[in-house]
Amino acid sequence: MGKPKGSGSVPNRPVYSRISYLYQAATYLASQSKGTTNDKDITQDKQALGSSRSEHGLSRRFITDLRSTSLKSQIRLSPSMKHTICKFCDSLLIEGETSSSSLENRSKGGKKPWAETLVVSCHACGGVKRFPLQAPRQKRQTCRAANSRKEKEKEKDQDLEAIEESRVVV
Incomplete structure (x- = not known):
């Protein structure tokens, strides 16, 4: 060892x-x-x-x-x-x-x-x-790519929540 x-x-x-x-x-x-x-x-x-x-x-x-x-x-x-x-x-x-x-x-x-x-x-x-x-x-490209993926995931989650709320209301 x-x-x-x-x-x-x-x-x-x-x-x-x-x-x-x-x-x-x-x-x-x-x-x-x-x-x-x-x-x-x-x-x-x-x-x-x-x-x-x-x-x-x-x-x-x-x-x-x-x-x-x-x-x-x-x-x-x-x-x-x-x-x-x-x-x-x-x-x-x-x-x-x-x-x-x-x-x-x-x-x-x-x-x-x-x-x-x-x-x-x-x-x-x-x-x-x-x-x-x-x-x-400017941040390094790997950090920028990771942040952009997180932001896209958050936007998708928000869009899904908005769609679910609109279904519940109707």
């Missing part, structure tokens, strides 16, 4: 730990400052620029490894993690540094305030991600 699983065990803990580490390392490298530009020495500026490019390249490599690890192990990334990763070039989206964001409302003249979307565009590849702001998140 195998060991009984504890109530607090997480399957694939090493894979989750690896994904978390890769994300933290990519975030750290992407957020590194580009170096001080107080000195007027051109060689230092070139070295600082080269090191920031290599740090962003290494950050992108970590994000690529993170995505491949999650795909191979069939583990879903959390939405907050997915929102900060460009799905086109695997760069980390940092507001003001590697991405820019704006509000957009494509409804008729912007009359519908619930139709506002946050548009995040990547500076590296020009990719655009859109996130609805005020709209409630």
Whole structure:
């Protein structure tokens, strides 16, 4: 017999730990400052620029490894993690540094305030991600299907009760 699983065990803990580490390392490298530009020495500026490019390249490599690890192990990334990763070039989206964001409302003249979307565009590849702001998140299809079946059953029951009541009255 195998060991009984504890109530607090997480399957694939090493894979989750690896994904978390890769994300933290990519975030750290992407957020590194580009170096001080107080000195007027051109060689230092070139070295600082080269090191920031290599740090962003290494950050992108970590994000690529993170995505491949999650795909191979069939583990879903959390939405907050997915929102900060460009799905086109695997760069980390940092507001003001590697991405820019704006509000957009494509409804008729912007009359519908619930139709506002946050548009995040990547500076590296020009990719655009859109996130609805005020709209409630739609439930998963299985939950929607189960709810619609329950509602149909309730409607049928109500219709049958109404028919039975009309027969009794007549």
